Amino acid sequence: MLDIKQIRQNPEFFKKGLQAKNSGDKIEVLLELDQQRRSIVSQSDELKGIRNRVSAEIAQLKKINQTADDKISEMKKVGEKIKDLDDEIGSIDEQLNSIMITLPNMPHESVKVGRTAEENEFVREWGKKPQYDYLLKDHLDLAENLGILDFYRGAKVSGSGFPIYKAAGARLERAFINFMLDMHTEKHGYQEIFPPFMVNRESAFGTGQLPKLEDDMYRDNTDDLFLIPTAEVPVTNIHRDEIILENQLPIHYAAYSACFRREAGSYGKDTRGLSRVHQFNKVEMVRFTQPENSYEAHEELLQNAEDVLQALNLHYRIVSLCSGDLSFAAAKCYDIEIWAPGSLKYFEVSSVSNFEDFQARRANIRYRRALDGKVSYVHTLNGSGVATPRLMIAFLETYQTDEGTITIPEILQPYTGFKQIKSQSS
RNA sequence: GGAGAGAUGGCAGAGCGGUUGAAUGCGGCGGCCUCGAAAGUCGUUUCCCGACGUGUCGGGACGGGGGUUCGAAUCCCUCUCUCUCCGCCA
Incomplete structure (x- = not known):
């Protein structure tokens, strides 16, 4: 607001x-x-x-x-x-x-004015596109041959866009989540939150999903609850209608959640495989800061997300969204795009946003300044750290061997319990 | 789902039609005392909106909304939430 x-x-x-x-x-x-x-x-x-x-x-x-x-x-x-x-x-x-309630947040002065994603600004990249001396498969071929993803049966059980992760695929998915949560809580100093996956109308309004995105969310009409599109919603709303003492700031939360998106009107675009699904997993970082610290926190948040990809040695680039591509509530946003060598494409795995006081105003999240006891709105920020489906795409495609198996990097092995993925018996 | 009780300031907890923005206690802040601290003691301590010399003035807010009244924290209706008991249940 x-x-x-x-x-x-x-x-x-x-x-x-x-x-x-x-x-x-x-x-x-x-x-x-x-x-x-x-x-x-x-x-x-x-x-x-x-x-x-x-x-x-x-x-x-x-x-x-x-x-x-x-x-x-x-x-x-x-x-x-x-x-x-x-x-x-x-x-x-x-x-x-x-x-x-329909007016979007103002873009930060550092944000380039532009109409569409075409005009987003390249910020930097990390690593290089890996080179291979054999022919690469895309994640769909790999996953199908290995028997670790089942889109067909997912569609039977729930509908298209609800993949089933199987055997080593399920374990790898869980390894991603645990690996990321451990990193953010143990290394980056975030407090872990396991939030509700459904929220009420006030919460969906507070972070800015309502009223604009009502049709993009799954909704339980009986109780007027919404399945969360991101953990940002429940986690930011933890402090709705509260006055936080300044000495408790900044607050850092990291949360795993399943995320649900109807993606209304997006059919025909990226519908194959894991690139665009209705249910996926994500670890989200949320910060509450004093206004004067939020842009410093924004850069840190970006770094926290990058650390995940660097630890896994996956090539990515960062873009700063132009004004026209910014989401409703964001003042500034970096997207991290991960390289998928089998698909020859970059996929967005993380959005790192500063909402300044826009969400705080909607959700009435304030803090009491230590200096003079006055009450002001906090700044809220969040970033994916990171979303798993596109991480899975880039991971499978990057770590594939010429035999179609997947080599698990050492850092992830304690989480997977195996060093490579071979064809799974079904 | 059924029956009952309740929701008041940062917290606990009075008030149940007329100087009550709200007793009292705790906590916080400031002063005194002290070498310092504790204890003691005195004072102070909600938020929102508006107007004009930012300090004052006016208005609003006791879970949300509506009503009764000249006047509502206090009476009525309604919604939400919490607690206790019963039922159901992973």
């Missing part, structure tokens, strides 16, 4: 920001409503002041057993007027709010 006060003070900045995010210009309408609202609120406040004073007088009169009928009937009229004004305020609030 944006701050109406800031919009009031500097409308041009917000008009530019909305434009950079490819969002229509609602600022003028907003300011007009805001002006009306404040005018009516001050009228209402004035009448309430009168009512408070006279009511106190009535109480005094009653105490000494005098009649106050004239004052009472006068206040009855005032009360009706107040109610009318407050009803008007209510209806303006509704209009204001319906606009406010």
Whole structure:
């Protein structure tokens, strides 16, 4: 959520920001409503002041057993007027709010202005594309030959986009998750969270999924709960409606969760294999910081995600999203794209975002400054560390041998319990 | 799912129609005392909105929403959540 006060003070900045995010210009309408609202609120406040004073007088009169009928009937009229004004305020609030909740966050000044992903900025890359002296298979061929993924039966059981991981494939998936969680908790100092996989409407609103992305989430209509698209949602909402003491900041959480995405309208795009699925696993890092520290934290967060890929010796590159490609709530976002040598493509495995106070404002997450005891909004950030399906793609394709088996790098062997994946008996 | 009880400040816990933004205790902060600390003692300590010389003034908020009333933390309705007992259940 944006701050109406800031919009009031500097409308041009917000008009530019909305434009950079490819969002229509609602600022003028907003300011007009805001002006009306404040005018009516001050009228209402004035009448309430009168009512408070006279009511106190009535109480005094009653105490000494005098009649106050004239004052009472006068206040009855005032009360009706107040109610009318407050009803008007209510209806303006509704209009204001319906606009406010749809306005995206402003891009940070360091973010390049652009319309689409084509204009994203290359930041850096790590490692090199590995070279092979044999013909490479893509992850689908590998997984099928090895018997470690079963898309066909996944589709039978649930539908397309619900892969089944089998045997060494299941174990490898679990190894990824444990490996990443251990790294973030033991090496990077995150506290581990195992969150609920379903959230209520308030939580989905708090992180910015609602109202825009309602159709992209799986929903339980009976209880009005949403299956989480990312652990960001439950984990960020842990501190919804709270005031955190400054000495408890920064807060670092790392959480595994299954993630559920309907990906409405995306059919026909990347539908093969693991690149785009409805249910997947991800380890997510979430941070709460003081505003002045959030951009430093953003770079650290990116580094934490990179560490996973570096430890596994997988080549990747980093891009900084241009303004038009930023998500609704993000002020700045780095995407980490991993190289899949069998597919000859880079796949996005992590998004590392700074939301500044946008989510904090929606979810009412504040902190009390040690210096003066004042209350302000925290900054929230999160980054995938990382999502497993595309990690699996790059991993299988990178570590394939000329015989179609997979060599497990040493660092992961304690987690897999095996050193290579050969054809699994089914 | 059934029956009952409850939701008040950072926490515990009073108040149950009229100076109650809210007793009291704990915690926090500041002063005094002390070489220092503890103890003691005095003071202080919620958030939101608006207006104008940022300090004052006005308004709002006792789980959410609605109602009754001149006036609601206090009465009524409704929703949500928590606790106890019963049922069901991995």
